[in-house]
Amino acid sequence: MPRMLDVSDDVRAEIGNEEADRLLAGENAPGSYDCTSCRTPGDSEQERTSTVLFIGDETAVLAFAHATCLPSQVVQVTEEQLQGAVRSIHPDGGVPAQAAPEQAVLGVTSGLVLISGELHPALVVEPTGPIVRPGSTDIGDDFLPLLIEQGFMPVTALSSVPPVLHGWSVLLAAGQLHAVLQPGTGGGSPVAWWQAHQALQVADSWRAAANKHQQVLLFAAPVGSIGRQPREDLLRDALDKAAANGKLVASAMPLAGT
Secondary structure, eight states: OOOOEEOOHHHHHHHOHHHHHHHHTTSSSOSEEEOTTTOSEEETTTSOEEEEEEEOSSOEEEEEEETTTOOSEEEEOOHHHHHHHHHHHOTTOOOOSSOOTTOOOEEEEEEEEEETTEEEEEEEEEESSOOOOTTOOOOSOOHHHHHHHHTOEEOSOSSSOOOBOTTOEEEEETTEEEEEEEOOGGGOSOEEEEEEEEEEEOOHHHHHHHHHHSEEEEEEOOTTSSOOOSSHHHHHHHHHHHHHTTOOEEEEEEEEEO
């Protein structure tokens, strides 16, 4: 039975007409999958499904998403974001034509965090899988060490505002979250460390706090440390627990945009 797949022109251009036609005919497409955006199950025989191609420096991974979550598109990500999960899924180093949608991508949640009696706008970043160092054969998780090398500070308790990480910024435009920017190599223009597939709407209270402080706190934790929390009090509890377990790093970043 043909799958209800959407393959965008950009994705088709990358994977080729032959592969795209095979997907649309249902030859290579999965029936059921985990949505690469919301991480809940989907079924390409029952609901419209987008093909999402993640491209690193050397690796490309084809994933699937509910069409209501993401349009079919090509997403540029860092090689280390792809390699860790590909290596954990395929220990022999082989990369299949379409890897299962378990590649590590960065999940971002926004919320207000109370520190020293004041509400601060925060972003909480948690990958969907282990992140390993590029070129490493280790199956551990190097997400926090890599961030600490970039200047993030380990957090053992949410008792004070973390220091500003110079050169990084959070891009907000028209009340929507677009990207987290990091310094370019060799002092070049900033590049996206994380970029929203579609701009994320933030709450008015979050935006007001961001405009007040002109900076955003970014917290990061390894996969499985925070989870998707539906309320800010539960998010805070998860952050406190991750901090107490030594699994949280943070920095403050200037606000770019409005």
